[in-house]
Amino acid sequence: MDLCDKLLIGHSQAILTVKRLIRQVANSDLNVLIHGETGVGKELVAQALHLLSERKDKPLVKVNCAAIPGELLESELFGYEKGAFTGAETRKIGKFELAHKGTILLDEIGDMPLFLQAKMLQVLQDLHFSRLGGKSDVNVDCWVLAATNQELEQHIRAGLFREDLYYRLNIIRIFVPPLRERPEDIEPLIDYFTGQYVKKTGKV
Numbered sequence: 001m002d003l004c005d006k007l008l009i010g011h012s013q014a015i016l017t018v019k020r021l022i023r024q025v026a027n028s029d030l031n032v033l034i035h036g037e038t039g040v041g042k043e044l045v046a047q048a049l050h051l052l053s054e055r056k057d058k059p060l061v062k063v064n065c066a067a068i069p070g071e072l073l074e075s076e077l078f079g080y081e082k083g084a085f086t087g088a089e090t091r092k093i094g095k096f097e098l099a100h101k102g103t104i105l106l107d108e109i110g111d112m113p114l115f116l117q118a119k120m121l122q123v124l125q126d127l128h129f130s131r132l133g134g135k136s137d138v139n140v141d142c143w144v145l146a147a148t149n150q151e152l153e154q155h156i157r158a159g160l161f162r163e164d165l166y167y168r169l170n171i172i173r174i175f176v177p178p179l180r181e182r183p184e185d186i187e188p189l190i191d192y193f194t195g196q197y198v199k200k201t202g203k204v
Contacts, residue, residue: 007048008041009192010185014177018045025172026052031124033109033169034147036176042147043107045174050103055143058102061095065106070113075132078119084133094131096123099142109169110150110161121165144169 004019025032026049034042043062050060068076075084079094095104106112112120123129124144128137146169155161179185197203 003051004048007044009189010182011188012182012184014182015185018174018176021174022048022052025049027054029143030171031144031169032172032174034145034174034176036149037178038149040176040178042176045176046105046145046147049145053103053143055102059099060103060105061099062105062107063095064108066108066111070116073112074116078129078131080132081134088133096129096140096142097138100140101142103143103145106144106146108148109146110148110152110155114162117162117165121162121168124168
């Protein structure tokens with residue numbers, strides 16, 4: 001059992017396909033879009049991709065784009081210089097810099113506001129950006145993974161998501177199906193969580 005099998009429990013054809021894709025692209029550095037409903041394990045897929053890659057000894061930095069308001073998300077991703085705005089008393093390093101030589105997971109990418117999508121596209125193209133209030137470029141080398149539970153194609157038609165950013169992120173697409181579509185994975189999942197409970201509590 002390799003690391004991928006340990007993180008993604010199950011032996012259905014659907015989950016075997018997910019594992020095969022992970023192993024195929026783990027060292028490609030191609031942007032990956034992980035798609036699936038809430039709770040299917042998209043973050044585990046990202047973790048497996050990172051840990052199977054040559055970047056495994058560097059950080060895996062996660063950013064939840066839905067949990068941070070748009071005006072704060074920009075500074076969270078790209079950082080800011082001292083004095084960039086009221087309250088910016090020191091320089092802050094953003095998530096992209098923290099992920100240098102490692103991997104960044106942009107979770108719930110469908111909730112990223114349009115104004116920030118334009119800057120994200122530029123970063124993906126040029127691999128550099130300026131911190132808020134900064135004058136010089138910051139060069140980064142990180143593998144970009146994105147995850148969503150939304151149909152981004154519908155967002156594009158509605159004018160809520162940039163088509164060019166979508167195609168930049170969606171070079172490799174990994175779909176994680178819900179458990180109701182792979183019932184053969186229920187028993188191994190029960191066995192796994194039972195084993196975890198026994199290890200934690202010492203009770204059988």
